[in-house]
Amino acid sequence: MAKLPLEGVKVLDLARLGPGPHSSQILGDFGADIIKIEPPSRGGVELTMPDVLRRNTRSMRLNLKKPEGREVFEKLVSKMDVVVEGFRPGVAKKLGMDYDSLSKLKPDIISISLSGLGQEGPYALVAAHDLNYQSLAGVPHMTGDIDGPPKIPGNAMADDAGGISAALAIMIALFHKERTGEGQYIDFAMVDTLLNMMLLQLNEVQETGQSPQRGETTLSGRYAFYNIYECSDGKSISLGTFEPWFWSKLCGLIGVPEFADRQYPESEAEIESQKHTLRHIFLTKTRDEWVDLLMLEDTCVSPVLSLDEVMANEHHRARGAILSGESIGTGFIDQVGMIYKFSKTPGAIRRAAPAIGADTADILREVGYADDSITALESTITAL
Numbered sequence: 138m139a140k141l142p143l144e145g146v147k148v149l150d151l152a153r154l155g156p157g158p159h160s161s162q163i164l165g166d167f168g169a170d171i172i173k174i175e176p177p178s179r180g181g182v183e184l185t186m187p188d189v190l191r192r193n194t195r196s197m198r199l200n201l202k203k204p205e206g207r208e209v210f211e212k213l214v215s216k217m218d219v220v221v222e223g224f225r226p227g228v229a230k231k232l233g234m235d236y237d238s239l240s241k242l243k244p245d246i247i248s249i250s251l252s253g254l255g256q257e258g259p260y261a262l263v264a265a266h267d268l269n270y271q272s273l274a275g276v277p278h279m280t281g282d283i284d285g286p287p288k289i290p291g292n293a294m295a296d297d298a299g300g301i302s303a304a305l306a307i308m309i310a311l312f313h314k315e316r317t318g319e320g321q322y323i324d325f326a327m328v329d330t331l332l333n334m335m336l337l338q339l340n341e342v343q344e345t346g347q348s349p350q351r352g353e354t355t356l357s358g359r360y361a362f363y364n365i366y367e368c369s370d371g372k373s374i375s376l377g378t379f380e381p382w383f384w385s386k387l388c389g390l391i392g393v394p395e396f397a398d399r400q401y402p403e404s405e406a407e408i409e410s411q412k413h414t415l416r417h418i419f420l421t422k423t424r425d426e427w428v429d430l431l432m433l434e435d436t437c438v439s440p441v442l443s444l445d446e447v448m449a450n451e452h453h454r455a456r457g458a459i460l461s462g463e464s465i466g467t468g469f470i471d472q473v474g475m476i477y478k479f480s481k482t483p484g485a486i487r488r489a490a491p492a493i494g495a496d497t498a499d500i501l502r503e504v505g506y507a508d509d510s511i512t513a514l515e516s517t518i519t520a521l
Contacts (some may be wrong), residue, residue, distance in 0.1 A: 159300020
């Protein structure tokens with residue numbers, strides 16, 4: 138197998154939830170050595186992420202409040218390229234784990250603080266979760282029916298997009314380090330990622346002086362050509378026929394050629410009439426019948442898949458976006474594959490998610506502890 142592009146990069150991940158595990162999974166898929174620090178067990182249910190977000194990582198239990206644990210932590214930092222933390226703002230400094238403290242141990246360290254609302258600003262210390270960050274970026278405001286209330290999107294968007302964005306931030310810092318030898322600090326806020334996902338809508342506010350409303354913009358279902366329609370079996374299809382030639386092709390295939398040159402009706406009555414007509418048309422066949430008729434005909438039509446259908450989808454499977462457990466190795470389940478497809482340095486799932494703390498002894502050995510002292514030290518630093 139070709140050498141992975143991030144082989145040799147070492148990441149110490151202290152962030153147990155939020156975008157931390159996702160960013161580490163991405164970096165780990167492309168070769169980074171990810172050491173996830175877990176606190177001592179309290180004898181109950183472990184607070185950890187699903188195994189698919191812990192693949193290609195190693196796990197170490199470490200009580201950072203004990204002097205022995207602190208000593209191990211400092212030895213680890215001295216060998217790392219990146220330290221990831223997800224404490225509330227100000228906590229890392231109190232623990233002596235902020236960038237200034239870490240850079241004294243490793244001058245070229247990259248330190249990233251993952252938070253919902255950033256390290257500074259009026260809301261920095263506000264307790265919040267994914268839906269709150271989405272709300273502050275205007276996402277629910279643009280989600281839902283035109284005559285209904287804001288709706289909750291169907292995934293933890295701030296966490297999920299935040300993980301991808303955090304991985305990008307780390308890579309930019311690593312690129313700078315490769316060029317200059319300098320480490321640096323990254324103040325990463327999930328809400329900032331969401332704001333960047335709302336660029337078009339926020340730009341419209343600047344251009345028009347008014348806030349767009351859900352259901353009243355092209356991207357939120359104002360027109361017939363960019364919408365979701367129910368079919369006779371209760372399943373749905375989506376239309377994304379922006380370009381006039383796609384719209385014209387669709388209109389001919391579904392029997393309304395008169396709509397082809399009226400893609401953007403000027404009156405509300407005609408807009409609603411078009412949508413009403415298409416609703417009735419799509420109720421005459423099942424979703425899959427419409428897909429067979431339209432999807433391969435340059436009409437920008439696709440099925441709205443349920444999640445079990447997503448996992449089984451032939452396209453996702455064919456390109457490795459969804460991997461079968463059998464193709465990965467013994468003991469793996471079907472799961473989402475690599476986020477990027479590189480021609481020369483494709484990612485790989487090299488190891489399954491470890492049991493919590495499974496790699497503690499090996500990691501202690503790597504940072505210089507002798508075999509005859511590891512057993513006693515491990516029992517000390519992994520206990521409350």
